Amino acid sequence: MKGFNLAPADVWRCSPPGPGEARVAVPLCGDDEAALAVVRTLVRDAGGEPVDGGGLERAGLLEAAAAFAAGVWRQGRQPGSVFGPVASPVASPVAS
Template sequence: MRIGVLGAGNMAEALAGRWVRAGHEVRIGARTPAKAAALAGRLGCAGGGLRDAAEFGDVVLLAVAHEGALDALRAAGAAEGVLAGRVLIDCTNPMAPPFEAPLTGDGPSAARRIADASGARVVKAFTLVPDGVWRTSPPMSGGRPLGVPLCGDDADALAAVEVLVRDAGGVPMRGGSLARAALLEAAAAFIVGLLVAGEDPSAMLVPVAHMGNPR
């Protein structure tokens, strides 16, 4: 699969590294092409500008800070239709201390805004664990393979991202439509808030067998 990565930070490095090792063709793009080239050199793939990566990828990973997401899309050529129809993985987290609510407030989710700005088939994914987890082999959660919730509206886009989750060492989980990305973003903020408070979020989840039928 051809994967364009928008961003050259920690999540970009962790995920792109796993995909390169899985045999995918990857191109890193950054606002500063030299930074992308440096990361690409470490990973053994290609690097360049944001638009280079967007035009290259059948699937595009948006791995920048939330506040820079729309600027990155513009630099990648979103206004000219470069991303229209492509599969775009949104792993951004719209949150900041004190983690009382997502930074999107009462408006649309970050994923929805990214979809509207890009015209891409957006799948929200890779939002609940930090980059360090994706650097372990295999990534685990409580002794089990790490689950990755996916939210999206396009069946083919979801299928493509499911492949990439497995190739990164995770297990895709059906999270519902892109509308549910707002819940995933809020959950991420809540979980990080617990961690900052010194709490263990995993302790609030009981085994599935004890949950009963929620319907």
């Protein structure tokens, strides 16, 4: 199980988000569905929003993505600006 380690501790010391405010996205990687369910609840209770990142084999990719985002952030830019807004959740490809 991997989770909670990408946001600095100061994030969790802030006031919880109000209605309509963005919650801290907390990527989770794990292979045990029962453990993931418990951690998703912990994330929500802490004011975050769990984001499924796949199995534990993807945890290294999560670390690399975090390092990339931190580099963008250190330049004074929002990491999300690199990828642009998402209009809607990505749908599964449809066979044609």
